[in-house]
Amino acid sequence: MESEPKLRIVVDAMGGDFAPAHEISGTLQALQETNGGFEAILVGKEEEIREHLRKQGVGGQSYSVVNASEVITMEDSPTAALKQKKDSSLAVGMRLHQEGKADAFVSAGNTGAVLSASTLILGRVKGVGRPTIGAFFPSEQGVFLLLDAGTNVDCRAQHLYEFAVMGSVYVKEIMKYEHPTVALLNVGEEKKKGTEIVQETYRMLETSALNFIGNVEGRDLLAGKANVVVCDGFVGNVLLKFGESVPSFLKSRLKRYAKTGFLRRLLVGLMRNPLRASLKDMDYEEYGGVPVLGVNGVSIIGHGSSSPKAIKNMILKALEVAKSRINRKIEEALAQSPPVPSPGQVIATAQ
Amino acid sequence: MESEPKLRIVVDAMGGDFAPAHEISGTLQALQETNGGFEAILVGKEEEIREHLRKQGVGGQSYSVVNASEVITMEDSPTAALKQKKDSSLAVGMRLHQEGKADAFVSAGNTGAVLSASTLILGRVKGVGRPTIGAFFPSEQGVFLLLDAGTNVDCRAQHLYEFAVMGSVYVKEIMKYEHPTVALLNVGEEKKKGTEIVQETYRMLETSALNFIGNVEGRDLLAGKANVVVCDGFVGNVLLKFGESVPSFLKSRLKRYAKTGFLRRLLVGLMRNPLRASLKDMDYEEYGGVPVLGVNGVSIIGHGSSSPKAIKNMILKALEVAKSRINRKIEEALAQSPPVPSPGQVIATAQ
Numbered sequence: 171m172e173s174e175p176k177l178r179i180v181v182d183a184m185g186g187d188f189a190p191a192h193e194i195s196g197t198l199q200a201l202q203e204t205n206g207g208f209e210a211i212l213v214g215k216e217e218e219i220r221e222h223l224r225k226q227g228v229g230g231q232s233y234s235v236v237n238a239s240e241v242i243t244m245e246d247s248p249t250a251a252l253k254q255k256k257d258s259s260l261a262v263g264m265r266l267h268q269e270g271k272a273d274a275f276v277s278a279g280n281t282g283a284v285l286s287a288s289t290l291i292l293g294r295v296k297g298v299g300r301p302t303i304g305a306f307f308p309s310e311q312g313v314f315l316l317l318d319a320g321t322n323v324d325c326r327a328q329h330l331y332e333f334a335v336m337g338s339v340y341v342k343e344i345m346k347y348e349h350p351t352v353a354l355l356n357v358g359e360e361k362k363k364g365t366e367i368v369q370e371t372y373r374m375l376e377t378s379a380l381n382f383i384g385n386v387e388g389r390d391l392l393a394g395k396a397n398v399v400v401c402d403g404f405v406g407n408v409l410l411k412f413g414e415s416v417p418s419f420l421k422s423r424l425k426r427y428a429k430t431g432f433l434r435r436l437l438v439g440l441m442r443n444p445l446r447a448s449l450k451d452m453d454y455e456e457y458g459g460v461p462v463l464g465v466n467g468v469s470i471i472g473h474g475s476s477s478p479k480a481i482k483n484m485i486l487k488a489l490e491v492a493k494s495r496i497n498r499k500i501e502e503a504l505a506q507s508p509p510v511p512s513p514g515q516v517i518a519t520a521q
Numbered sequence: 522m523e524s525e526p527k528l529r530i531v532v533d534a535m536g537g538d539f540a541p542a543h544e545i546s547g548t549l550q551a552l553q554e555t556n557g558g559f560e561a562i563l564v565g566k567e568e569e570i571r572e573h574l575r576k577q578g579v580g581g582q583s584y585s586v587v588n589a590s591e592v593i594t595m596e597d598s599p600t601a602a603l604k605q606k607k608d609s610s611l612a613v614g615m616r617l618h619q620e621g622k623a624d625a626f627v628s629a630g631n632t633g634a635v636l637s638a639s640t641l642i643l644g645r646v647k648g649v650g651r652p653t654i655g656a657f658f659p660s661e662q663g664v665f666l667l668l669d670a671g672t673n674v675d676c677r678a679q680h681l682y683e684f685a686v687m688g689s690v691y692v693k694e695i696m697k698y699e700h701p702t703v704a705l706l707n708v709g710e711e712k713k714k715g716t717e718i719v720q721e722t723y724r725m726l727e728t729s730a731l732n733f734i735g736n737v738e739g740r741d742l743l744a745g746k747a748n749v750v751v752c753d754g755f756v757g758n759v760l761l762k763f764g765e766s767v768p769s770f771l772k773s774r775l776k777r778y779a780k781t782g783f784l785r786r787l788l789v790g791l792m793r794n795p796l797r798a799s800l801k802d803m804d805y806e807e808y809g810g811v812p813v814l815g816v817n818g819v820s821i822i823g824h825g826s827s828s829p830k831a832i833k834n835m836i837l838k839a840l841e842v843a844k845s846r847i848n849r850k851i852e853e854a855l856a857q858s859p860p861v862p863s864p865g866q867v868i869a870t871a872q
Contacts, residue, residue: 310773320708324716357671357758365675365755388762392770404716405756407708409763411739416767419743422661423799434795441792444785448774 176209176232179488180272181481183214184241184259185279187474190214193278194222196481197233203482206232208489211272213238213263238262244474248282252290260284264291267467274468274488276459278476284469285321285462292467295497297504300329301464302403303471304337305410306457308449311394315341316355319460320407327370330354330400331378332504334371336463337398338380339499344461344491345397349381353396355405356385371400379506417449458483461491464500468492527560527583530839531623532832534565535592535610536630538825541565544629545573547832548584554833557583559840562623564589564614589613595825599633603641611635615642618818625819625839627810629827635820636672636813643818646848648855651680652815653754654822655688656761657808662745666692667706670811671758678721681705681751682729683855685722687814688749689731690850695812695842696748700732704747706756707736722751730857768800809834812842815851819843 181197183190190212197210209232212219216237223235240255252261260279264287267275277284281303289301304317317333318325325333334352341347354372356364361372363385375382386395388409401409428438459472459480470488472480532548534541541563548561560583563570567588574586589610593602603612611630615638618626628635632654640652655668668684669676676684685703692698705723707715712723714736726733737746739760752760779789810823810831821839823831 310770323708355759357674357755368755388759388764389766391763392766401759404708404719405759408706408739408752408756408760412742412760412763413739415740415743419661420771420799424795427795427799437791437795440788441795444775444778444788444792448771448778 176207177274177489177492178209178211178272179485179492180211180213180263180266180275181485182259182263182275182277182279182284183212183219184238185277185284186472186476186481187244187278188476189241189278190219190222192476192478193481194219194226195478196476197485198226198228199478199482200485201232203486204489208485209233210485211236211263211266213266214241214259215239236262236266242280242283244280246280246283248280248286251280251283252286260287261291264288264469267469268292274470274492276470276472276481276484276488278459278472278474278481278484280474281471282321284471288462288465288467288469292465292469295464295466295504296501298332298336298464298500300325300332301462302329302333302336303460303462304333304340305406305460307391307399307410307413309392309394313345313457314391314394314397314399315345316391316399316401316406316409317463318401318403318406319410320403322403323407324404325367325402327367327374330367330371330402331374332464334375334378334380334382334398334400335503336500337400339496339503340461340463341397343494343496343499344487347397350397351383351395352380352398352400353383353386353390355391355399355401356387358387359385361385367402375400379503417445420445458487461487466497527558528625528840528843529560529562529623530836530843531562531564531614531617531626532836533610533614533626533628533630533635534563534570535589536628536635537823537827537832538595538629539827540592540629541570541573543827543829544832545570545577546829547827548836549577549579550829550833551836552583554837555840559836560584561836562587562614562617564617565592565610566590587613587617593631593634595631597631597634599631599637602631602634603637611638612642615639615820618820619643625821625843627821627823627832627835627839629810629823629825629832629835631825632822633672635822639813639816639818639820643816643820646815646817646855647852649683649687649815649851651676651683652813653684653687654811654813655684655691656757656811658742658750658761658764660743660745664696664808665742665745665748665750666696667742667750667752667757667760668814669752669754669757670761671754673754674758675755676718676753678718678725681718681722681753682725683815685726685729685731685733685749685751686854687851688751690847690854691812691814692748694845694847694850695838698748701748702734702746703731703749703751704734704737704741706742706750706752707738709738710736712736718753726751730854768796771796809838812838817848 183193238259240258242251302318305319428435459470462469534544591606591609653669656670779786810821813820
């Protein structure tokens with residue numbers, strides 16, 4: 171018998187593009203890999219879920235199924251869907267977590283809806299104005315966290331500052347980066363570059379307790395100049411999606427090159443493995459989803475097209491985050507927040 | 522004897538990182554390639570320029586040298602430098618163009634300073650609130666123009682609309698794209714995505730005479746969904762610099778892979794040519810610089826590290842733009858501008 175009770179993870183079985191098949195396979199893989207080290211709660215259309223479980227021929231020790239009659243699709247408007255579909259797998263699952271009947275929540279569903287449900291049902295960590303979702307990027311120095319990745323397109327300086335604090339706590343507690351470096355994404359290195367909002371954020375970060383290394387530019391990202399990079403969700407979203415499209419662009423270009431001769435075709439064929447190996451960590455499946463940061467709970471969100479492996483990694487990540495005390499740390503870090511410098515004050519004292 | 526007088530092109534001989542060497546070599550290459558088809562006016566420190574010309578052993582038929590005692594560096598603040606360095610090669614050269622003593626201006630110098638000098642000395646085309654500088658991106662469907670690329674970090678909807686008009690005229694007149702498609706860079710395809718400003722821009726573009734195809738996302742850029750993509754200069758700058766860093770990231774990754782075995786090293790060596798060929802048009806040297814759009818004249822700006830070949834291409838581009846009637850077309854297109862929809866009006870009538 172174990173001394174500690176098992177953690178209970180809600181899996182939104184109806185979330186992703188391949189739900190519930192990938193969700194169920196991924197959950198079973200996670201149970202296998204941890205030797206049943208957690209309790210899975212599959213939430214969604216019960217009959218459909220049980221049908222899939224039967225097909226995969228598994229018994230029912232380490233998991234339970236909770237029925238939810240509705241599904242929020244990728245096309246649904248996040249806030250409207252939450253109001254209209256009260257019995258969605260997302261809402262039902264999130265409430266289980268909020269009521270203390272589960273320790274974490276995992277979904278590959280509609281990102282905006284998961285963020286909204288996390289914020290509305292779990293509530294915000296004290297001191298957080300805007301919860302956020304980040305994205306992991308590869309770099310020459312290892313993986314870094316960019317946030318916001320698209321959930322908050324209009325941000326004030328205070329929000330960007332909070333993203334920096336939450337990102338810094340996350341990479342320290344979960345990714346084990348000691349004294350993580352934090353940078354502000356900007357159009358130049360100098361303090362006075364960028365929009366008014368970005369300049370104000372610079373002044374806040376500079377006086378904060380974070381390990382702030384200043385501005386970084388677009389070209390510094392893949393070079394890996396910082397462990398945490400802060401930007402608004404508009405910039406983050408464009409950048410993330412652009413980055414994800416690079417491998418397929420390269421592939422299309424090489425295909426065209428291969429058509430110009432037999433030897434070239436051969437060569438491009440030989441290049442497949444080195445390229446795949448080199449671009450492996452541009453692959454979101456490895457990261458195990460991204461957390462919604464700043465909410466009172468553990469909510470992990472994955473790509474809509476998540477494979478079973480990606481779902482498995484999301485569950486393992488949820489276990490890790492649930493064991494950490496990350497929300498407490500975020501609250502503490504924000505409590506030491508520097509006073510917001512008003513533009514007037516700062517202009518008077520600059521340089 | 523030719524019937525038409527030769528066009529006169531001012532080359533800012535002190536502009537780039539390798540000035541005046543690359544500027545002079547590039548100018549001589551352009552003269553050679555066009556069989557002396559234009560008159561070059563090299564502006565900068567006369568003695569230094571003449572010394573370089575002597576070294577390269579050329580006579581003086583198709584070029585002249587105009588002295589300017591000061592140099593604006595890459596580190597100079599654009600507006601301050603223009604005020605303080607009245608006799609800079611940039612200011613002297615731009616004034617020659619403004620006074621009608623030259624037909625175009627070319628520089629690989631400080632981008633912000635070239636934009637400021639173009640705007641202040643040449644003035645704006647009627648109807649243009651903010652002149653802009655774009656950037657050329659490769660795509661699976663050929664090169665497209667993204668603008669603004671970093672000069673206007675804070676934009677209102679009216680500015681973004683003007684960028685769309687100017688970009689559309691440019692790719693039609695100079696790049697010969699028939700009915701060029703115009704898209705708005707956003708975080709989603711739907712009309713209601715993005716910031717307030719982006720949503721307002723959408724409504725303006727939708728009612729304009731442009732061939733507007735709606736929103737595109739970061740992932741659509743390299744796929745080549747549009748000939749002209751509009752965004753504010755913050756997003757454009759981050760994206761441009763990120764894109765430019767991709768080849769070197771790939772190189773570093775492959776280098777690491779090559780270290781894991783002899784055969785792999787061999788393979789990565791063989792990959793050099795296919796990769797170079799495939800990524801060739803991510804190379805700014807091919808594009809011949811980018812024009813400052815919306816100013817009363819022809820001002821072409823290049824990368825600070827421009828090679829002689831890049832300078833040559835900038836001059837050839839300047840000749841082409843000077844022969845076009847692009848500024849007249851921009852003025853005409855803006856005169857048909859749709860009324861700015863106020864948010865109030867639109868909310869009342871939406872859907």
